[in-house]
Amino acid sequence: MTALKMTISGFVFLQILLFLLSSFAPPTNAQGLKVGFYDKKCPKAELIVKKSVLDAMKNDPTLGAPLLRMFFHDCFVRGCEGSVLLELKNKKDEKNAIPNLSLRGFEIIDNAKAALEKECPGVVSCSDVLALVARDAVVALNGPSWGVETGRRDGRVTNINEARSNLPSPFDNITSLVTQFKAKGLDKKDLVVLSGGHTVGNGHCPLITNRLYNFTGKGDSDPNLDTEYAAALRKKCKPTDTTTALEMDPGSFKTFDESYFKLVSQRRGLFQSDAALLDSQETKSYVLKQKNSYGSSFFKDFGVSMVKMGRIGVLTGQLGEVRKKCRMVN
Known part of the structure; x- marks a missing residue:
């Protein structure tokens, strides 16, 4: 979506904001997307x-x-069109790019899609499954819910x-991050807010070795x-370690909460891209405001x-297709 299309009046923005914060929000339109798109065509979607998601995350x-x-x-x-799910015989797909090698849970997408095909064949797209799964995974980690636009x-x-x-890199500085997000129609607030997703999950030693040793x-x-955090990390990550996992939010990496911002404010963000949030007045201000629950x-x-x-580069209407299986085109 272009910057022009993203520009709306303050009043309209306020109204949209109010209902997007609620999982019971009424439908809205954005490039053909709306909350509850499948209410009639596949009400159980x-x-x-x-x-x-819940069955998988219980285990x-x-x-x-x-x-x-x-x-x-x-x-x-x-854009949000499910290309990360596709597999090619020559392995030249997005899945095999280095930034995506640590992604897990593709079988959950497959299971959800198979159940949807049984309930309402050819209706729910894989890209919408991804959007819904992201929300449900956050909720399962005690995080917020929101009305997911589908279509x-x-x-x-x-x-x-x-x-x-x-894909933005964990080695990026603030200038690079802001530029990459802006290219997708996202601003500095979106950058710092979405970086807050690092409150859950793990990183690995190769992503921080340079910060520790050279x-x-x-x-x-x-x-x-x-310095104390760096010393603790050096005990876990030797210079040649390529496998050890590190909690991005130590002690709270299985719970979606605000503690990530407290860590960043203490210069304990795991990645360079986390530390970079203190290098812009706007992102730093947000970090400091959110560090306490x-x-x-x-x-x-x-x-x-x-x-x-979720509105970036979406395909709607007659564009694209609704895949029968998420790993391959029809």
């Missing part, structure tokens, strides 16, 4: 998806974070190089990383930014 609560990331990684490459259709193209070039090429550590607007803001992100 959202319940079916929710059941698939493995750690699936919540990668399921949330899956939607983010889909939307930033070609997307699925793309037919996946390209490993597009994933490499479009930040400027002189065998030093990142001066923007709290009392009076925090993070939960409300997260739902709004997720809806906004």
